[in-house]
Amino acid sequence: MSNTEPRKAGRHFLQIPGPTPVPDRVLRAMHSQILDHRGPTFQKLALRVLEKVKTIFKTTSHVVIFPASGTGAWEAALVNTLNPGDKVLMYETGQFATLWNAMAKRLGLVTDFIPSDWRTGVDPQKIEEKLREDKGHAIKAVCIVHHETSGGLLTDVAAIRKVIDEVGHPALLLVDTVSGLGSADLRHDEWGIDVTVAGSQKGLMLPPGLAFTAISAKALKASESAKQPKGYWAWDDMINANKSGFFPYTPATGLLYGLDVAVDLMHEEGLDNIFARHNRWGVATRACVKHWGLENLSREERYHSPVMTAVLMPEGKGADAFRKLVLETFDMSLGAGLNKVADKVFRIGHLGDSNDLTILGALSGVEMGLELAGIKHNKGGVQVAMASIAAAHQRPVRAAAE
Numbered sequence: 308m309s310n311t312e313p314r315k316a317g318r319h320f321l322q323i324p325g326p327t328p329v330p331d332r333v334l335r336a337m338h339s340q341i342l343d344h345r346g347p348t349f350q351k352l353a354l355r356v357l358e359k360v361k362t363i364f365k366t367t368s369h370v371v372i373f374p375a376s377g378t379g380a381w382e383a384a385l386v387n388t389l390n391p392g393d394k395v396l397m398y399e400t401g402q403f404a405t406l407w408n409a410m411a412k413r414l415g416l417v418t419d420f421i422p423s424d425w426r427t428g429v430d431p432q433k434i435e436e437k438l439r440e441d442k443g444h445a446i447k448a449v450c451i452v453h454h455e456t457s458g459g460l461l462t463d464v465a466a467i468r469k470v471i472d473e474v475g476h477p478a479l480l481l482v483d484t485v486s487g488l489g490s491a492d493l494r495h496d497e498w499g500i501d502v503t504v505a506g507s508q509k510g511l512m513l514p515p516g517l518a519f520t521a522i523s524a525k526a527l528k529a530s531e532s533a534k535q536p537k538g539y540w541a542w543d544d545m546i547n548a549n550k551s552g553f554f555p556y557t558p559a560t561g562l563l564y565g566l567d568v569a570v571d572l573m574h575e576e577g578l579d580n581i582f583a584r585h586n587r588w589g590v591a592t593r594a595c596v597k598h599w600g601l602e603n604l605s606r607e608e609r610y611h612s613p614v615m616t617a618v619l620m621p622e623g624k625g626a627d628a629f630r631k632l633v634l635e636t637f638d639m640s641l642g643a644g645l646n647k648v649a650d651k652v653f654r655i656g657h658l659g660d661s662n663d664l665t666i667l668g669a670l671s672g673v674e675m676g677l678e679l680a681g682i683k684h685n686k687g688g689v690q691v692a693m694a695s696i697a698a699a700h701q702r703p704v705r706a707a708a709e
């Protein structure tokens with residue numbers, strides 16, 4: 308930002324679905340002098356962080372941490388478990404699923420990409436049909452996006468696991484939860500996920516720069532014979548070095564300081580409390596959007612997102628001009644529509660280190676923006692959101708006493 312721009316007082320509202328604002332305690336933890344990544348101080352930090360991060364994935368097996376964006380973890384998941392020419396089943400929930408599919412094809416995998424209109428999560432029935440047809444077990448992996456960030460679409464991963472088991476298909480289950488982890492429940496072990504793919508800059512409340520793969524015993528076994536070419540992403544080098552608290556190349560030491568504290572903050576709050584507030588914001592935001600008379604991109608309730616809401620613009624109104632107006636007037640960033648829904652939707656992020664009043668502030672910015680942009684809507688959506696949030700805080704005991 309150039310210093311000729313006038314100063315904006317107060318906090319910027321970063322209401323995109325990631326990167327998200329970073330808590331002050333995490334910022335302070337990262338504000339540390341660089342340390343020797345082959346020395347004993349780092350070793351202690353690494354051993355501690357590698358162990359405690361497992362609790363966020365709800366796993367007891369390896370979580371490999373790369374200095375990379377989430378996209379790197381997609382690649383790590385594919386190249387460590389598969390062989391050239393292997394068939395993988397993917398599902399077009401939106402832009403992120405589309406990008407993962409494109410990457411798989413570039414890596415020489417053969418993808419069966421189940422088409423969808425970007426308005427639903429993964430339908431377990433469609434996965435089941437494909438697996439039942441695959442009598443010869445040509446499909447080596449099912450790759451799905453837990454929370455599709457282009458549309459605000461949540462997939463029931465346990466339901467996908469269930470159909471894989473019911474069919475008795477041996478495919479690996481690879482799950483992208485870059486924008487789900489830390490906002491919506493994810494259980495790597497209990498849900499039988501083979502590789503969980505995540506990133507630092509969304510629900511984990513860190514800056515961009517760390518990519519994670521949580522690895523099941525089955526995926527680790529597959530990696531021992533997997534022939535996809537790999538260098539940087541090789542798990543075996545990582546896992547070997549991690550055993551003694553080191554990395555095969557220079558790790559993102561500053562971000563690991565941050566991760567150490569971010570995991571502590573999450574447990575201080577309690578994972579269930581974190582998921583509950585995201586749910587509360589999802590419910591309130593959807594009630595607000597509905598009251599305005601605008602449409603949620605997520606068409607079916609079962610896929611609605613606790614992380615963010617994508618709002619469809621009325622015919623003939625551009626979402627990008629609307630976002631620009633909101634940014635310039637209220638200093639709030641809303642998420643852009645991507646690819647197929649570019650300029651057709653704006654996304655309201657309600658995730659990460661936030662609270663009820665920030666979310667209500669964000670919704671008021673949108674409502675005032677609608678007014679200023681001359682977009683027809685019913686006033687009072689924020690009032691509806693307030694009522695929804697207040698109701699969520701009303702404990703049954705108190706209700707009975709009144």
Ligand SMILES: *Cc1c(COP(=O)(O)O)cnc(C)c1O
Binds near residue numbers: 376378455456483485
């Ligand atoms: C953000 C995101 C990614 C990509 O992460 P980068 O850090 O931008 O590489 C992948 N999948 C989903 C679902 C995301 O939300």
